[in-house]
Amino acid sequence: MAAAAATALGACTAHPSPPTRSGTVVVAVASPFTSLNAGTAQGRAPGSTLVRGLVQSGFASLDENGAAVLDPSFGTVEKVSDAPLTVKYTIAKDATWSDGVPVTPDDLILEWAARSGQLDDVTPELDASGEVTNDDALAAGVAFAAASPALVYAEQEPVVSGATVTVTYVTPVPDWQVALDVNVPAHVVGQTALGDEDPAVAATAVTTAITRQDKKALSSISATWRTQFDADDLAQHPGMAVTDGPYSIDRIVPDQRVELVRNTRYKGDRPATFDRIVVRTDISPLDEVTALSAGSADVVAPADTADVLDALGKVDAATVRTGGDSTLQLQLQVAGGGVFDQATYAGDAATAAAVRTAFLRTVPRDEIVDQLVKPLWPEGTVATGVLPQVGPDAGGAAAPDAAADTDQAKADLATAKVTGPVVVRVLTNTTDPLRTAMLKKITDSAAKAGFEVRPYTPVQAWAADLRGAPAAWDVALVPVQQADLPVDSVVTRWQSKGIANLTGWADPATDAALAPEATALDPTAVPKALEPVATSLVTGGAVVSIAQQPIVVAQRALPDGTKLPDVQPLALGRADLTSWWAWARK
Numbered sequence: 001m002a003a004a005a006a007t008a009l010g011a012c013t014a015h016p017s018p019p020t021r022s023g024t025v026v027v028a029v030a031s032p033f034t035s036l037n038a039g040t041a042q043g044r045a046p047g048s049t050l051v052r053g054l055v056q057s058g059f060a061s062l063d064e065n066g067a068a069v070l071d072p073s074f075g076t077v078e079k080v081s082d083a084p085l086t087v088k089y090t091i092a093k094d095a096t097w098s099d100g101v102p103v104t105p106d107d108l109i110l111e112w113a114a115r116s117g118q119l120d121d122v123t124p125e126l127d128a129s130g131e132v133t134n135d136d137a138l139a140a141g142v143a144f145a146a147a148s149p150a151l152v153y154a155e156q157e158p159v160v161s162g163a164t165v166t167v168t169y170v171t172p173v174p175d176w177q178v179a180l181d182v183n184v185p186a187h188v189v190g191q192t193a194l195g196d197e198d199p200a201v202a203a204t205a206v207t208t209a210i211t212r213q214d215k216k217a218l219s220s221i222s223a224t225w226r227t228q229f230d231a232d233d234l235a236q237h238p239g240m241a242v243t244d245g246p247y248s249i250d251r252i253v254p255d256q257r258v259e260l261v262r263n264t265r266y267k268g269d270r271p272a273t274f275d276r277i278v279v280r281t282d283i284s285p286l287d288e289v290t291a292l293s294a295g296s297a298d299v300v301a302p303a304d305t306a307d308v309l310d311a312l313g314k315v316d317a318a319t320v321r322t323g324g325d326s327t328l329q330l331q332l333q334v335a336g337g338g339v340f341d342q343a344t345y346a347g348d349a350a351t352a353a354a355v356r357t358a359f360l361r362t363v364p365r366d367e368i369v370d371q372l373v374k375p376l377w378p379e380g381t382v383a384t385g386v387l388p389q390v391g392p393d394a395g396g397a398a399a400p401d402a403a404a405d406t407d408q409a410k411a412d413l414a415t416a417k418v419t420g421p422v423v424v425r426v427l428t429n430t431t432d433p434l435r436t437a438m439l440k441k442i443t444d445s446a447a448k449a450g451f452e453v454r455p456y457t458p459v460q461a462w463a464a465d466l467r468g469a470p471a472a473w474d475v476a477l478v479p480v481q482q483a484d485l486p487v488d489s490v491v492t493r494w495q496s497k498g499i500a501n502l503t504g505w506a507d508p509a510t511d512a513a514l515a516p517e518a519t520a521l522d523p524t525a526v527p528k529a530l531e532p533v534a535t536s537l538v539t540g541g542a543v544v545s546i547a548q549q550p551i552v553v554a555q556r557a558l559p560d561g562t563k564l565p566d567v568q569p570l571a572l573g574r575a576d577l578t579s580w581w582a583w584a585r586k
Contacts, residue, residue, distance in 0.1 A: 021276075021558075021559065022275075022558075022560050023274055023275030023276060024274065024275060024276040024277070024278065024558075025274050025276070025277050025278070025298050025299065025558065025564070025584070026277075026278045026280060026291075026296065026297045026298050026299075027277060027278065027279050027280065027297070027298070027299045027300075027301075028280045028281075028283055028288040028291055028292075028297045028299070028300045028301070028302070029047070029050065029279065029280070029281055029300075029301045029570065029572075030047075030281065030285070030301070030302070030303065030572075031045065031046040031047030031050065031281060031572055032047045032231075032254070032255045032256075032281040033047045033048050033050070033051045033231055033252065033254075033258045033279065033281070034047060034048050034230060034231050034254075035048050035229055035230045035231060036048070036051075036052065036055075036056075036184065036229040036230075036234060036241060036243070036249075037183060037184050037225070037226075037229040037230075038052060038056070038183050038484075039111070039114055039115055039144075039146040039148075039183055039184075039225075040146060040226065040229075042230060043229070044484065044575075046572035046573075046577075047281060049572075049574075049575070049576065049577050050279065050570075050572070050577045050580070051249075051258050051260070051279060052245075052577075052578075053576070053577040053578040053579075053580060053581050054245055054246060054247040054260055054272075054277065054578075054581050054584060054585075055098075055243035055245045055246075055247050055248060055249055055260060055263075056182075056183075056243055056244060056245045057071060057074045057095070057182075057244050057245045057246070057266070057268055057270075058071065058074060058181040058182050058244075059071060059074055059075050059076070059077045059089060059181050059182070060077060060177055060178050060181065061576045061578040061579065062178060062482070062484070062486070062574070062575050062576035062578075063576075063579060064482075064571070064574060064579070065527075066482060066483075066486035066575075067523065068177035068178050068523060069578075069579070070177075071268065071269065071270075072092070072269075073092060073094070073267070073268040073269035073270075074091070074092055074095050074103075074182075074244075074268055075089060075090050075091040075092045075095060075163075076088075076089070076090045076092075077089055077177055078090075079176060079521065080166075082172070082521055084168050084169060084170060085168070085169040085171070085172050085173060085176060085521065086166060086167070086168045086169070087166070087167050087169075087176050087179075087180075088164055088165070088166045088167075089108060089164065089165045089166075089167070089180070090163055090164045090165075091103055091104065091105065091108075091163045091164075091165075091182075092163075093163070094267035094268070095182075095244065095267075095268075096244065096265045096266070096267060097185050097187075097242050097243070097244050097265070098242050098243050098244065098248035098263050098265055098266075099199075099242050099265075100265055101185065101187050101199045101200075101203075101242075103182055103185075103244055104163075104186070104203060105158075105160045105163065105164075105165045105207075106186040106187070106203035106204060106206055106207045107182045107183075107185060107186045107203070108158065108165045108180065108181075108182060109157070109158060109160070109165070109186070109206070109207045109210055110183075110184075110186040110189060110206055110207070110210070110221075110225070111180060111181065111182065111183045112151065112154060112157070112158050112167065112180060113144065113157075113210045113218075114144040114146050114183075114222070114225055115144070115146055115147060115148040115151040115180070116147065116148070116151040116152060116154050116155070117144070117146075117147030117148075117151075117152050118152075118154075118155060118157075119142050119144070119210065119213065119218055119222075120141075120142055120143055120144055120145065120147070120222070121141045121142045121143075121215070122134070122137050122138055122140075122141035122142070122143045123143070123145060124138060124143070124145050125137075138223075138226075139219075139223055140219065141219060142215060142218040142219050142222050143219075143222050143223070143226065144222045144225055144226060145222075145226055146226070148179065148485070149485060149488050149492060149499070150173045150175050150176070150179035150485055150488060151179055151180060153169045153170050153171045153173055154167050154168065154169050154170075154179075154180070155170055156168060157210065157211060167180060171519070172518075172519040172520070172521055173488075174487035174488065174491075174517060174518065174519065174520045174521065174523075174526070175485040175486060175487050175488050176521065177523060178484065178485065179485070182244065184225065184229055185203075185242045185244075186202075186203040186206045186207070187199035187200070187202045187203040187206075188202075188240050188242050189202075189206055189221055189224050189225055189228075190202030190203055190204075190205045190206040190221075192224045192228060192240065193206075193217070193220040193221045193223070193224040194206070194209075194217060194220065194221070205217070206221055209221055228240060231252055231254040231255075231258075232254050234249070234252050235252040235253065235254055238251070238252070243263070244263075244266070245263065245266065245268075246262070246263055246266045246268065246270055246271050246272040246585055247260040247261060247262060247263055247272050247277060247584075248260065248261055248262075248263040250276070255281065255282070256280070256281065256282040257278055257279060257280045257281065257282060258278075258279045259276060259277075259278050259279075260276065260277045260278075260279070261275065261276050262274070262275050262276070270585040270586065271585065271586050272584070272585060272586070273583075273584050273585055273586050274584060277584060280297065285302035285303045285305065285308050286302070286307065286308060286311055288300040288301075288302040289302060289308060289311040289312055289315060289554070290311075292312075292315055292318060292554055292555075292556055293314075293315045293316070293318075295556070295559045298555060298556060298557075298558055298564065299553065299554070299555045299564065299567050300553070300554050300555075301551070301552070301553045301569070301570040302552065304322065304376045304377065304549075304550040304551050304552040305376070305433060306375065306376070308552065309322075309376065309552065312552070312554050315554065315556070317556055317557065318554050318555065318556050319554065319555050319556070319566075320552065320553075320554045321552070321553050321554075321566075321567070321568065321569055322376065322377040322378070322379070322550060322551065322552045322569060323377065323379075323550075323551050323552075323553075323568065323569030323571065324377060324380060324547075324548025324549065324550060324551065324569075324571070325479070325548055325549040325550075325551045325569075325571040325572060325573045325574075326388075326479035326480055326481045326482070326548065326549055326571070326573030327383045327385065327386075327388075327479065327480045327545050327546075327547070327548050327549075328383075328434075328435065328438065328477060328478070328479055328480075328545070328546045328547055328548070328549055329383075329386065329477075329478060329479075329480045329543055329544065329545045329546065330360070330363065330442075330475050330476070330477055330543060330544050330545075330546065331475065331476045331478060331502070331503050331542070331543050332356050332359075332360075332474065332475050332503060332541065332542060332543065333470055333473055333474050333475065333476070333503045333504065334352070334356075334503055334504045334505055334506075334542070335470060335503065335504020335505075335506075336470035336471040336472070336473070336474070336504065337471050338425065338471070338473070338474040339355060339422055339423060339424055339474050340352060340355060340356050340359075340474055340475070340541075341504075345418075350416075351416045351417075351418065353540065353541055354412050354413070354415065354416035354418070355412075355413065355416060355418055355422065356540075356541030356542075357409075357412055357541045358408075358409040358410075358412035358413050358416075358449060358451075359409070359422075359424060359446065359449075359451055359475070360541055360544045361404065361405045361406070361408055361409040361412065361449070362404050362405075362406050362409045362442070362445045362446040362448070362449045362451060363404060363442055363445065363446075363544055363546065364403070364404040364441055364442070364445045365382045365383075365402045365403070365404075365544070365546050365547070366382055366402035366403050367403075367404070367441060367445075368438055368441050368442075368546055368547065369381065369382050369402075369546070369547050371441075372434060372437050372438060372441070373434075373547045373548075373550055376434070376550035376552075377548075377550035377551075377552075380547055380548065380550060381547070382402040382546070382547060383545035383546060383547050383548060384545065385534065385545060386480075386534045386537050386538060386543050386544075386545050387480070387490055387530055387533065387534055388480045388481060388482055388483060388486075388489055388490065388493070404445045406445060406446075406448040406449040407449075409446075409449035409450075409451075410448075410449045410450055413449065413450055419450075420450030420451065420452070421450055421451065421452035422450055422451045422452065423451075423452045423454060423474075424446065424451050424452065424453045424454070424474045424475055425454050425455070425456035425457075425472070425473045425474045425475075426439055426442070426453055426454070426455060426456060426473065426474070426475050426476070426477060427456045427462055427465060427466060427472070427473035427475070427476040427477070427478075428455075428462065428476065428477035428478065429462050429463075429478075430455065430462075434549065434550070435477055438477060438546065439453070439455070439477060442477075456472050456473040456474075457472060458472075459472050466478065466502055467502055470502070470503070470504065476502075476503075479549055479573055480545070480573075481573040481574075481575070482573060482574045482575040482576075483575055484575045484576070486526075486575070487517055487520065487526055490514070490517065490530065490533065491514050491517055491518045494510055494514060494533065494537065494542075495510070495511060495514050495518075496510075496511050503542070505537075505540075505542050507536060507540050507542070509536040509539070509540065510533060510536040510537060510540065510542075512536075513532040513533040513535075513536050514533055516529060517529055517530065517533065549573070551569045551570060551571060551572075552569060553567055553568065553569045553570055555567045564583060565582075565583040566583065567583050568580065568583075
């Protein structure tokens with residue numbers, strides 16, 4: 001099959017349209033599908049999230065603001081107690097996998113076992129570049145290696161009663177609505193790992209191994225769960241690509257395309273509109289435009305650059321929409337021994353804060369938006385929010401000032417008795433032309449106040465160094481992406497010594513503002529409660545947001561003349577892309 005698919009691609013990597021493809025929509029995007037397992041890092045990558053948005057259903061999805069959107073046609077999620085936090089999941093009777101096997105509590109028990117970390121007896125060991133170095137130990141032990149910061153507090157195996165699964169947490173978990181959901185099918189894992197051919201027997205065997213803590217069976221189960229749902233493996237074993245959403249997977253050609261077909265067994269509220277959707281990731285941005293013009297692609301989401309926009313403007317009958325993705329933000333390193341670390345000033349926190357404030361005053365946010373962002377996205381604005389939820393005001397409008405004030409920045413340095421030039425090393429992805437242009441604007445403006453901005457010297461690569469080399473950089477220009485656990489992501493990122501704290505930020509005001517968030521159980525209260533967190537970060541000089549990354553999407557009618565519904569810009573920085581496919585579901 002792989003050889004045949006490669007041959008077919010060889011005939012179609014240019015742009016001729018097939019003679020007929022009635023009922024088929026071809027979508028071209030930049031991020032490849034890498035895994036069907038949402039519990040792994042590969043499965044949470046944008047290309048995987050995009051495909052899962054059509055092929056997977058569950059109790060809840062996340063909207064663009066990080067709020068849970070429940071799907072009662074799949075089942076219900078109900079909080080039945082606050083102390084201890086107890087959540088009840090009830091699976092709808094029509095919830096069915098694409099191979100005809102019902103979704104059962106076994107599927108949730110498997111996901112609890114994988115994401116709670118309660119059964120793991122070995123953990124991955126990583127080298128400096130992030131590569132796993134103890135594969136043999138992982139294979140010999142029980143290693144789902146995917147513990148969730150929320151589900152680690154669900155220490156006891158959930159209780160099953162009919163179609164209902166009840167989970168109890170030892171401490172409040174603010175993201176309880178989305179902490180647990182159906183992911184990969186237990187019966188497929190059981191068939192592969194344990195050799196049981198009958199689906200019901202295989203699923204039950206998985207739960208039995210979990211309940212009895214059968215180390216031998218769990219070793220095989222965890223290895224299957226962790227490794228066998230990657231794109232390469234599914235391409236070789238397509239029978240394992242079992243899903244429960246409006247579309248199912250028909251074919252995978254790794255790094256090139258995924259072909260989805262209508263799931264005739266889906267009984268939920270959002271059935272498929274088309275017979276087939278092909279998601280291509282094998283063509284460059286300008287070639288995506290050519291494919292749209294030639295009729296071999298119907299929806300394209302290329303990188304938003306001046307060249308791409310100019311080319312799209314020349315495509316007959318194309319509808320082009322621009323929008324914003326993740327917020328690009330400057331985050332200051334305060335614990336790496338650099339210019340923003342109080343240790344550099346003999347422990348003088350006030351001096352370090354003054355230098356941080358002075359530098360942030362030099363950032364010409366309005367000029368960057370007017371000259372760099374608006375040519376790509378005319379509606380672009382200066383971002384005033386600072387927390388990782390997609391939207392310009394997410395996390396509270398805590399930083400409204402947009403113009404640089406280099407005179408005041410110079411005065412701040414003088415008052416703090418800090419003489420220049422003050423060297424600031426900036427970490428960013430310089431393959432992105434927008435970020436490179438932003439860095440040039442920041443460099444020129446900061447120089448007027450006595451700062452010498454330099455690109456940092458890489459240790460590994462910018463993404464690895466963001467976490468692993470804090471002494472190599474002073475400020476990072478990075479996109480603030482949405483997380484699958486929205487509240488927990490804020491707490492662990494900005495809490496003193498939080499597990500995701502990349503900049504060493506430690507501030508009593510921030511900790512005090514985060515304390516109620518860490519145990520909040522009312523989702524409707526979260527947005528208001530995040531405002532003091534954002535305010536503390538801005539006041540302390542931890543961050544400044546600049547603008548959302550511009551994005552673009554274009555569409556044309558299908559070759560047979562069928563017009564598509566409106567397709568919105570594709571924000572790959574979102575944790576959940578289910579709602580983007582609204583145009584592909586009824």
